[in-house]
Amino acid sequence: MDIAKRAKQISPSLTLEITARAKKMKADGMRVVSFAAGEPDFNTPEYILDAGRKALDLGLTKYTPAAGTVELRNAICQKLKNDNALDYDKSNIVVSNGAKHSLFNAFMAILDPGDEVIIPSPYWLSYPEIVKMAGGVPVFVETKPENSFKLTPAEFESAVTKKTKALILNNPNNPTGAVYTRSELNALGATIEKYEIFVVSDEIYEKLTYERRHHSIAAYSDILKERTVVINGMSKTYSMTGWRVGYAAADEQIASAMSSMQSHSTSNANTIAQYASCVALSDKYHGDAFLEDMRATFDARRALMMLRLHRLGMQYIEPKGAFYIMVNIKDYIGKRIEGQRIDSAFDFASLLLEQVQVAVIPCESFGAPEYIRMSYAASEKDIERGLDAMGSFLSQLHD
Numbered sequence: 241m242d243i244a245k246r247a248k249q250i251s252p253s254l255t256l257e258i259t260a261r262a263k264k265m266k267a268d269g270m271r272v273v274s275f276a277a278g279e280p281d282f283n284t285p286e287y288i289l290d291a292g293r294k295a296l297d298l299g300l301t302k303y304t305p306a307a308g309t310v311e312l313r314n315a316i317c318q319k320l321k322n323d324n325a326l327d328y329d330k331s332n333i334v335v336s337n338g339a340k341h342s343l344f345n346a347f348m349a350i351l352d353p354g355d356e357v358i359i360p361s362p363y364w365l366s367y368p369e370i371v372k373m374a375g376g377v378p379v380f381v382e383t384k385p386e387n388s389f390k391l392t393p394a395e396f397e398s399a400v401t402k403k404t405k406a407l408i409l410n411n412p413n414n415p416t417g418a419v420y421t422r423s424e425l426n427a428l429g430a431t432i433e434k435y436e437i438f439v440v441s442d443e444i445y446e447k448l449t450y451e452r453r454h455h456s457i458a459a460y461s462d463i464l465k466e467r468t469v470v471i472n473g474m475s476k477t478y479s480m481t482g483w484r485v486g487y488a489a490a491d492e493q494i495a496s497a498m499s500s501m502q503s504h505s506t507s508n509a510n511t512i513a514q515y516a517s518c519v520a521l522s523d524k525y526h527g528d529a530f531l532e533d534m535r536a537t538f539d540a541r542r543a544l545m546m547l548r549l550h551r552l553g554m555q556y557i558e559p560k561g562a563f564y565i566m567v568n569i570k571d572y573i574g575k576r577i578e579g580q581r582i583d584s585a586f587d588f589a590s591l592l593l594e595q596v597q598v599a600v601i602p603c604e605s606f607g608a609p610e611y612i613r614m615s616y617a618a619s620e621k622d623i624e625r626g627l628d629a630m631g632s633f634l635s636q637l638h639d
């Protein structure tokens with residue numbers, strides 16, 4: 241007996257291998273500095289924890305509508321209106337078990353077998369796997385470091401075929417840290433609108449931007465809004481990764497398909513977490529204070545990271561959003577340390593961990609084989625210590 245072809249085409253993650261090794265080293269008592277984190281190193285703010293406790297006291301422990309409570313969907317509509325200039329009704333909103341689940345539902349709702357989905361590269365490693373699980377075919381389009389890895393209209397058009405069904409736009413971007421300006425989105429929007437395709441706009445890092453604010457491509461025009469599925473969630477904005485609440489905003493036909501499929505698979509997202517998410521979004525006073533503190537902290541770490549990488553002579557892409565920085569390791573390919581040769585970003589990350597106990601993510605699975613991704617969801621002390629260790633590693637490399 242064989243398992244499904246669908247299951248066999250899902251790639252195992254190289255990322256997990258490095259993080260699993262780093263965790264094991266830590267468990268064995270070694271001091272590891274990790275730049276691998278994909279979640280903010282902040283506690284969920286107290287006002288949200290209080291709301292979670294209150295939900296239990298109120299006995300909110302039963303099913304809710306599959307698409308989410310009316311209160312939460314209304315709060316999401318309000319948020320989308322205030323922050324993104326997008327008008328939606330609660331019938332356009334589907335709350336799921338994290339943005340990843342929202343993405344899965346979205347592709348299940350819009351793809352037929354063999355439909356192509358354009359994925360600008362570098363990309364978040366789950367996109368191609370989710371597209372494949374939903375029967376689609378990922379089509380990668382290279383973006384350029386000189387454009388800060390942002391998709392241009394010409395690059396987009398070069399990837400469109402008769403089979404194109406959707407484009408994924410991740411803004412702010414994981415792993416590149418790119419944030420599109422409004423004029424860049426306008427240019428992209430005008431081009432995308434010429435084609436009958438959907439846009440899946442992953443805006444999960446929306447609130448973590450530096451120097452410029454985020455804009456949603458869905459706000460470009462009513463036509464594009466109708467064809468766009470906006471994906472967002474609580475994980476990164478409110479440091480609620482473990483609560484598992486994400487959401488999608490889409491045209492009613494898509495939202496209703498997503499909700500029906502969810503009703504037959506996972507049902508509603510956790511009721512207690514939905515209640516807490518509603519409070520998280522509605523209490524602007526506490527929410528804004530938390531966010532501004534977290535954003536300012538990340539911004540200071542971003543500056544420190546760039547300064548230290550610059551001093552080491554490493555090439556990086558200046559991030560404008562999220563909490564990752566992509567560092568080019570091409571110059572170290574072919575070098576050796578302790579008799580072992582670096583032939584890939586994976587080797588670089590692997591040897592860095594082994595030799596100086598610093599964990600970074602190799603970007604092969606993100607479509608950027610010459611890069612590593614370093615997360616600055618780490619304290620300034622760890623950034624200093626980790627980059628000292630990285631300096632020592634680089635100084636030991638030889639031909």
Ligand SMILES: Cc1ncc(COP(=O)(O)O)c(C=O)c1O
Pocket residue numbers: 278337338339340341364410413414442444473474475481485486
């Ligand atoms: C680009 C991107 N989209 C979506 C997600 C998933 O977030 P959630 O925790 O809401 O599933 C992540 C998490 O790392 C991400 O980096």
